[in-house]
Amino acid sequence: MPDDEQSEPIMVGSDDATVVEKAEGIMAQVKADAPDASEPELVVLLRQRFADAGIESDDTDLARMARWIAGDE
DSSP states (O other): OOTTSOOSOOSTTGGGOOHHHHHHHHHHHHHHHOTTOOHHHHHHHHHHHHHHTTOOOOHHHHHHHHHHHHTOO
């Protein structure tokens, strides 16, 4: 892994967030990282971010979150 790649939280207490807080943070970050992404692209990003965070997700929830991020809900 390159030295400049973040592989763990860097702020003290970042592991203390609830699942809901983590999900909200993931959604906000995906929205900021990919503001012009399509809903299918957002689903892929969300699925990966949730997996990285160790949070279970299903396709229905991911699709709903993607619609919200895209501004369609």
